[in-house]
Amino acid sequence: MVALTGCALLPFVEFRANRIVSGEPESVLAAGIAGWVLVAFVVLALAGAVAPERARGPLLLAAGAGSGLALLWALGVAAVRLQQGAPAIARVSIGPGAWLAGLGALVVWFAGTRATGSARVRRTAGAVALLGVAAVLMWGGLAELSIAREYAVQSRRFWGLVRQHLVLAGSGVGFGVLIGIPLGVLASRNRVVREVGLGVVSVIQTIPSMAMLGLLIAPLSALGLAAIGTTPAVIALTLYALLPVMRNTFVGLAGVDPGVIDAGRGMGMGRLQLLVRVEAPLALPLVIEGVRAAAVLVIGIAAVTAFIGAGGLGILVFQGWGQQADDLTLLGAIPMVVLAVLADISMRGLRRLVVSPGIEEGAVS
Amino acid sequence: MITLRDVTKSYGEVTAVDRVSFEVPSGEVCVLIGPSGCGKTTTLRMINRLIEPTSGTIEIDGRDIMDSRPEELRRHIGYVIQSVGLFPHLTVAENVATVPKLLGWERRRYEPKALELLEIVGLPPAEYAEKYPRQLSGGQAQRVGVARALAADPPLLLMDEPFGAVDPLTRERLQAEFARIQRELRKTVIFVTHDVDEAIKLADRIALMRAGRLEQYDTPETLLDHPASKFVHDFMGSDRALKRLGRACVADVMRTDVESTTDGTRAIPREACTDSRFVYLTDESGVLEGWVDCRVLDAGTPPEDAGTPVDWREAAVHPETTLKDALSRMLGFGFRNVAVVDAQGRLVGEVSLAAIEATMADADTHIANLEEGEVLGALPDEEARS
Ligand SMILES: Nc1ncnc2c1ncn2[C@@H]1O[C@H](COP(=O)(O)OP(=O)(O)OP(=O)(O)O)[C@@H](O)[C@H]1O
Ligand SMILES: [Mg+2]
Numbered sequence: 203m204v205a206l207t208g209c210a211l212l213p214f215v216e217f218r219a220n221r222i223v224s225g226e227p228e229s230v231l232a233a234g235i236a237g238w239v240l241v242a243f244v245v246l247a248l249a250g251a252v253a254p255e256r257a258r259g260p261l262l263l264a265a266g267a268g269s270g271l272a273l274l275w276a277l278g279v280a281a282v283r284l285q286q287g288a289p290a291i292a293r294v295s296i297g298p299g300a301w302l303a304g305l306g307a308l309v310v311w312f313a314g315t316r317a318t319g320s321a322r323v324r325r326t327a328g329a330v331a332l333l334g335v336a337a338v339l340m341w342g343g344l345a346e347l348s349i350a351r352e353y354a355v356q357s358r359r360f361w362g363l364v365r366q367h368l369v370l371a372g373s374g375v376g377f378g379v380l381i382g383i384p385l386g387v388l389a390s391r392n393r394v395v396r397e398v399g400l401g402v403v404s405v406i407q408t409i410p411s412m413a414m415l416g417l418l419i420a421p422l423s424a425l426g427l428a429a430i431g432t433t434p435a436v437i438a439l440t441l442y443a444l445l446p447v448m449r450n451t452f453v454g455l456a457g458v459d460p461g462v463i464d465a466g467r468g469m470g471m472g473r474l475q476l477l478v479r480v481e482a483p484l485a486l487p488l489v490i491e492g493v494r495a496a497a498v499l500v501i502g503i504a505a506v507t508a509f510i511g512a513g514g515l516g517i518l519v520f521q522g523w524g525q526q527a528d529d530l531t532l533l534g535a536i537p538m539v540v541l542a543v544l545a546d547i548s549m550r551g552l553r554r555l556v557v558s559p560g561i562e563e564g565a566v567s
Numbered sequence: 568m569i570t571l572r573d574v575t576k577s578y579g580e581v582t583a584v585d586r587v588s589f590e591v592p593s594g595e596v597c598v599l600i601g602p603s604g605c606g607k608t609t610t611l612r613m614i615n616r617l618i619e620p621t622s623g624t625i626e627i628d629g630r631d632i633m634d635s636r637p638e639e640l641r642r643h644i645g646y647v648i649q650s651v652g653l654f655p656h657l658t659v660a661e662n663v664a665t666v667p668k669l670l671g672w673e674r675r676r677y678e679p680k681a682l683e684l685l686e687i688v689g690l691p692p693a694e695y696a697e698k699y700p701r702q703l704s705g706g707q708a709q710r711v712g713v714a715r716a717l718a719a720d721p722p723l724l725l726m727d728e729p730f731g732a733v734d735p736l737t738r739e740r741l742q743a744e745f746a747r748i749q750r751e752l753r754k755t756v757i758f759v760t761h762d763v764d765e766a767i768k769l770a771d772r773i774a775l776m777r778a779g780r781l782e783q784y785d786t787p788e789t790l791l792d793h794p795a796s797k798f799v800h801d802f803m804g805s806d807r808a809l810k811r812l813g814r815a816c817v818a819d820v821m822r823t824d825v826e827s828t829t830d831g832t833r834a835i836p837r838e839a840c841t842d843s844r845f846v847y848l849t850d851e852s853g854v855l856e857g858w859v860d861c862r863v864l865d866a867g868t869p870p871e872d873a874g875t876p877v878d879w880r881e882a883a884v885h886p887e888t889t890l891k892d893a894l895s896r897m898l899g900f901g902f903r904n905v906a907v908v909d910a911q912g913r914l915v916g917e918v919s920l921a922a923i924e925a926t927m928a929d930a931d932t933h934i935a936n937l938e939e940g941e942v943l944g945a946l947p948d949e950e951a952r953s
Contacts, residue, residue, distance in 0.1 A: 465652025468617060468725075469666050469715075470642035483656040558656035560699030 215280045216295045233276035240276050243269035247310045259318030266311030267331040273303050278343020285346045293348040295529055348529040367504055367514035373436045374500040378443025386451020407445040411506045414438045435512030442503055443496035450492025454485025487557050494549035501542045568593045574623035576609050583609040585779035594753040598766040601776035607759040611725050615644045642666055645716030645724040649731040651708045653700040659711050660696040666719040684714040706737035724756045743887040767813040768889055775799055808927055817893050818886035821907045821916040853913035855879040855906055879912040890923050
């Protein structure tokens with residue numbers, strides 16, 4: 203509903219004479235027929251919301267994917283139409299109406315995945331939606347949008363920054379796992395580590411990221427290390443990754459049924475055998491969940507480390523703010539969201555791959 | 568053989584086990600019983616060194632358990648607990664193979680062994696080997712627990728209330744099955760329970776504990792007939808004649824020459840009921856489906872209406888059912904006869920109230936003789952003793 207009204211009332215796209223001046227609003231109807239298709243899918247979503255139980259899931263999936271694709275299409279059509287005859291430096295930005303519609307499409311899509319019982323239907327719908335997105339991107343209408351133009355300008359730098367961002371976040375999570383898992387294991391064995399360790403790590407978590415980078419300056423200089431650049435960035439990210447990994451490892455191990463441990467000990471397993479053969483596999487779902495949370499968290503925080511010269515997508519965001527070029531900011535922000543979503547999906551995939559079907563809900567019939 | 572000498576375990580002020588000594592001969596089942604908190608679990612767990620005794624010695628076949636590494640010791644002692652403790656992330660077959668793997672057996676040795684044990688505990692491997700523990704019922708999980716404890720063929724088995732967490736009917740079946748397996752395998756077993764009937768049914772000897780002390784250690788018959796103290800007498804219960812029926816099973820008194828027919832009720836001529844009152848109806852493979860009461864035929868009911876269809880799972884007993892359970896089943900149904908079927912429901916015989924009564928009469932005269940004589944009179948007075 204919100205998405206519908208947003209789509210209708212708020213400016214759908216904004217036309218600007220150049221990159222920086224404020225734009226003139228245009229409604230969704232600027233997209234012509236594509237705009238009407240979008241409206242039709244929004245109506246379908248409403249129908250899906252009130253549909254009977256069995257039809258609801260697929261209907262919502264179709265509406266979510268359909269309105270999302272129609273939105274992209276409409277954006278492209280509107281951009282192409284508005285750019286016609288305009289000077290090369292004119293820009294067509296995505297307006298608040300389109301943002302709301304996009305958000306609405308995502309909400310409808312995820313409501314659909316939750317309402318759909320069959321994994322096969324979900325997977326098919328996902329594949330179709332992905333193919334649709336690929337098709338719209340290939341069509342090229344979107345290239346007329348401002349954000350795509352920013353990309354065209356930045357393209358050489360862009361992928362380097364993505365890689366830098368991945369390296370930063372990846373090292374943070376990697377070190378976080380290397381330190382956090384052993385700390386979690388120790389916490390489950392030792393009360394002092396548990397109380398002191400978890401306490402310290404939780405306090406670290408509450409330090410705002412900017413403050414953290416500032417706080418790191420003193421100890422790093424004392425050690426003779428550079429207080430700006432990649433090293434402090436990775437240290438800060440590692441510290442943030444620590445809590446989810448350590449706490450989940452601890453909670454996972456502490457949650458292992460004492461009867462199972464007693465049985466293992468009673469059958470002659472040593473401490474290490476018990477850990478490797480029994481406790482670790484049982485704690486694994488929670489550990490992976492911790493790594494997933496850490497990855498999503500750290501991909502976000504890694505943006506801030508651009509401030510101390512560590513690079514990454516944060517650079518685009520900050521430059522965009524500095525130049526008041528919103529679309530440059532978006533060019534940094536959207537890939538971060540995509541990276542976070544990809545990290546999330548791959549950790550879920552990993553979990554499905556390595557966790558025993560004996561302890562996953564619904565894994566065995 | 569396993570020997571405990573003056574074994575004591577103290578937790579600070581609390582003495583959980585207080586100078587307990589007893590000996591379990593090889594191949595016998597010793598049941599540890601007593602009120603909650605009397606130290607049964609502590610005693611049991613000292614035998615595989617999950618708990619270290621404060622003082623005293625424990626020997627297995629003459630070797631002090633302190634001479635071997637705890638892990639090594641435990642791999643040669645089967646261990647079953649009430650919470651079962653199956654590893655949820657492993658399949659049933661993998662669970663069973665745990666100890667053999669720890670011992671370094673090769674796959675081609677432990678795999679067939681695991682399947683064989685599943686068969687022995689009554690879980691067809693084809694159906695159960697690849698299941699995960701959460702797909703099992705409580706009774707099935709407990710069977711897997713027993714199979715797992717037996718996997719490396721340990722001579723000694725420690726069981727802590729293994730059937731404590733299942734419903735009474737399942738427990739009865741598990742007990743019967745345990746008795747059958749034990750007859751075959753002849754392990755030395757130490758078995759903890761709360762349940763006097765279970766102890767009487769399964770024990771060669773009962774060790775009755777109270778507040779950390781061993782109150783009496785003897786055969787179930789002796790505990791019933793010659794209680795060493797009022798506590799033992801009260802703990803074992805007053806219905807001793809009935810309890811004794813827990814020592815005998817249906818197979819001991821059932822008759823196997825029962826009349827049965829696969830032709831349904833129609834074909835039963837009156838002559839079929841010459842010397843038994845019931846003619847049992849079975850299907851082609853012999854599975855009990857019902858019976859005909861010949862007196863109903865006599866009363867002139869047409870044969871096709873005389874049959875009573877039944878489900879053998881509810882209305883029959885097994886050869887290994889104790890007489891006590893058979894009796895309570897009969898009283899429950901209000902029958903003087905009950906059919907006996909095997910595990911698949913095939914009719915194997917019939918047990919009558921009269922046959923059970925005869926057993927009871929033997930026991931009664933036995934007890935009556937004892938009661939007239941020394942036993943009750945000689946009961947040590949509780950207050951005077953302590
Ligand atoms: N770790 C411990 N610390 C202190 N006291 C303990 C400990 N373990 C057991 N006890 C005490 O020792 C006594 C015997 O305990 P145990 O578990 O052996 O009893 P149990 O006969 O198995 O009881 P139940 O039938 O309830 O299982 C109890 O009074 C218990 O409170
Ligand atoms: Mg106990």
